[in-house]
Amino acid sequence: MRDPIHLLKDIDLTQARILELLELATQLKIAKKQGTERARLSRNNIALIFEKPSTRTRSAFEVAAQDQGAGVTYVDPASSHMGVSESVEDTARVLGRLYDGIAFRGFQQATVETLARYAGVPVWNALTDLWHPTQALADMLTMREHAGKPLTEVSVCYLGDGHNNVARSLLMTGALLGLDVRIAAPAVLHPDPAAVEAAAHAATRSGGHIMATDDIDSAVRGADFLYTDVWVSMGEPDSEWDARVEALRPFRIDANMLARTGNPKTQFLHCLPSVHDDTTTLGRHLHEQYGLNGVEVSDDVFRSPRSLVFEQAENRMHTIKAVLAMSLDPADRRTEGC
């Protein structure tokens, strides 16, 4: 029996594997739009164990699985024993006998790694404290579709909380694919040094370039894409907002920030959800508290023709479908880890 094909963290991926996944995602996207998609995963069943809320990732896994003929069980934070009265190891051993694959979203990278160690079936990271690999795949597909040039010639600048999972996955996956990836953040919110070192090593081999700096102008100069995320991530305490708003205000993406790139074609990316106006409870609260109507990005940029955020959100599904197919479909199944 071959080892299961997991997707646990971007750092495990190879350039060849990411390119295979992007190519497969593109084929699957075309097939879905043309109505020619072939269900490759009938008789498969997939469990989604989510300790944190999700709109895109959960929906993307569910639709991708259903399009491919697989059954899905969603396990919300309150409806299993895992970690409360049953260990992660025991849960993995049980679910691995019932399901063909398990997606996990939660607080700790260690949990998804324990699931993978004991389940005996593919395990996919749907976001942990450290990595968000399925997001990075959708980001790469979106840039590939909209850059108008090869990814090896693309520059992307992420502004904001450079220490979070989205920034880390973007940095690592971008470096593996040979992009010019820049993280613009205050020094206290730079990516973990070990992640920067791993990305730098990957960039040396791929011909890419990486930068983590607090110098906004050098980071955004000429960038093809500006990317941001919420300033306080899921799982972080609300008490962080005071310090984050103070530290990150200069990194907010608005029309002036787009102009600072000097590139009239710079496009905008965001993994979502976004605080781009005051129509949500959080947006209203932050507007009242800090006078920011739209926090990490202004509403005009978010809604502008330069914004690719909903293309990016759609691509979560096509790329996740490629991950499922590569892990589970004998025709697409590869011999090494995803």
Ligand code: CP
């Ligand atoms: N980008 C992302 O992971 O979105 P969800 O939290 O809605 O899944």
